[in-house]
Amino acid sequence: MKNENNNAREVAGVKLFSVKFVKSATKLSELPEERLPQVALLGRSNVGKSSLLNTLFGVKNMVKVSSTPGKTQELNFFAVNDAFxxxxxPGVGYTRVSYKKQEQMAESIRKYIEGSEDLKGVIYLVDIRHCGTPIDEETIKGIRAAGRPVLIVASKRDKVNQFECAKNCKIIQxxxxxxxxxxxVSSLKKTGIAELWSEILSVVAEAR
Ligand SMILES: Nc1nc2c(ncn2[C@@H]2O[C@H](COP(=O)(O)OP(=O)(O)O)[C@@H](O)[C@H]2O)c(=O)[nH]1
Ligand SMILES: [Mg+2]
Structure with missing residues (x-):
């Protein structure tokens, strides 16, 4: 892969020399050929995963933000600085696709989390207003059981005031x-991004 230095930029103090969409996969046999450490982003549909990726990458719409939940049905790989x-x-627990499709998506997420050798950690988003649902609890239990470190991040910080934020963060904890x-984090207000980047970089650094 070659570097695309022409689009170098800095986001929350992190230098991004290149961010490239590499491929979509639906199963382990379709993972990218080039092996690099992976950090995955997971959470319920509509929790703000795609918006957060765009915010982390400092772009408006590299990743499709959907007003229709459940749009992402594949595992989408983005190479950052050709390093990870x-x-x-796909969103977990999305109910507006067929039951069969839901099962297939859940199965491909599960197989990926259990089977990808290069997966170093999972960032799991929960909506700060909802503090995690039973589906979130069940999914996080599964990720931990697979031996993958989970970083739980509360999304849409801008939707609550300081009091609710403190209260809900305690509940999530x-x-x-x-x-x-x-x-x-808030993708709308661009808050918490430096902190999250720092966590991602330390997960990736530990992987070396
Ligand atoms: N207020 C607010 N809305 C957000 C934020 N992040 C995402 N959204 C909105 O929530 C909806 C779902 O976002 P999306 O990123 O597609 O979620 P995904 O399904 O998890 O990928 C969209 O309407 C976004 O504009 C945020 O930080 N604050
Ligand atoms: Mg999405």
Missing amino acids: YIVDL EKFGLESLPIT
Whole structure:
């Protein structure tokens, strides 16, 4: 892969020399040929995964933000600085596709999380207003059981005031047994992005 230095930019202090969409996959045999550490982004449909990726990448619409939930049905690989992949996964628990399709999507996420040798960690988004649903709890349990580190991040920080934010972060911390309060992010207000990048870079650095 060659570097595309012409689109170098800096987001929240992180230098991005190149961010490239590499491929979509639906199964393990379709993962990108070039092996690099992977960090995956997961959460319920509509929780703000695609918006967050665009914000992390400092672009408006590299990743499709859907007003129709459940649009992402594949694992989408983005190579960052030719050094690691961020993987946009389909939304979990999306009910407006056929049951068969839901099962297939859940199965491909599960196989990927259990089977991808290069997956170093999962960023799991929960909507700060909802503090995690039973589907989130079940999914996070599965990721932990597969031995993958999970970083729980509360999305849409701008949707709550400071009081609700503090209260809900505490609930999220207790519900998921976190050592500290979750990171909060807002793609609308671009907050929490430096903190999240720093976590992603440390996961990737540990992988070396
Ligand atoms: N207010 C607010 N809305 C957001 C934020 N992030 C995403 N959204 C909106 O939530 C909806 C779903 O976002 P999307 O990124 O497609 O979620 P995904 O299904 O998890 O990929 C869209 O209408 C976004 O504009 C945020 O930080 N704040
Ligand atoms: Mg999406």
